[in-house]
Amino acid sequence: MSDEELRDRVLNLLGGLPVRSRRLFGGYGLYLQDKFFAVISEGKLYFRTDESSRPEYTRRGMPPLQPRHRPRGPRTVDRNFEVPTDVLEDADSLRAWAFRAARTEN
Numbered sequence: 001m002s003d004e005e006l007r008d009r010v011l012n013l014l015g016g017l018p019v020r021s022r023r024l025f026g027g028y029g030l031y032l033q034d035k036f037f038a039v040i041s042e043g044k045l046y047f048r049t050d051e052s053s054r055p056e057y058t059r060r061g062m063p064p065l066q067p068r069h070r071p072r073g074p075r076t077v078d079r080n081f082e083v084p085t086d087v088l089e090d091a092d093s094l095r096a097w098a099f100r101a102a103r104t105e106n
Contacts (some may be wrong), residue, residue: 001043002043003026003027003028003040003041003042003043006040006043006044006045007021007028007030007040010030010038010040010045010088010094013088013091013094013095014091014094014095014098017032017095017098018032018033019031019032019098021040024039025041026041027039027040027041027042028040028041030098032098032099032102033102035102036048037098037101037102037104038080038083038098038101039065039080041065044082044083045082045083045088046064046065046080046081046082046083047080047081047083047097047098047100047101048079048080048101048102048104049079049080049081049101049104050079050104050105053100053101053104054078054081057081057082057084058081060084062081062082062083062084063081063082064078064079064080064081064082065080065081065082079104083097
């Protein structure tokens with residue numbers, strides 16, 4: 001799935017919420033109102049995490065976002081983790097996880 005197709009799918013599933021997208025490093029950033037909470041990159045959705053939410057992603061074996069453009073060598077951005085497929089396929093779950101991602105500290 002292309003980044004554009006995934007963006008449209010996610011925005012549709014989050015319909016009714018004040019979510020907007022913006023081009024970001026070749027993909028898209030998603031914002032709930034003005035709060036950054038997600039990245040779409042290379043056909044995958046990543047939500048922002050913090051100390052309390054990150055364990056659920058790692059327990060499920062979800063990888064962190066690893067940007068292609070690494071100005072200072074290999075680095076993992078371990079605040080943004082891929083959203084599990086079952087969450088992405090269920091609008092209610094996706095909304096709950098999106099709200100949690102939007103509540104993280106930037």
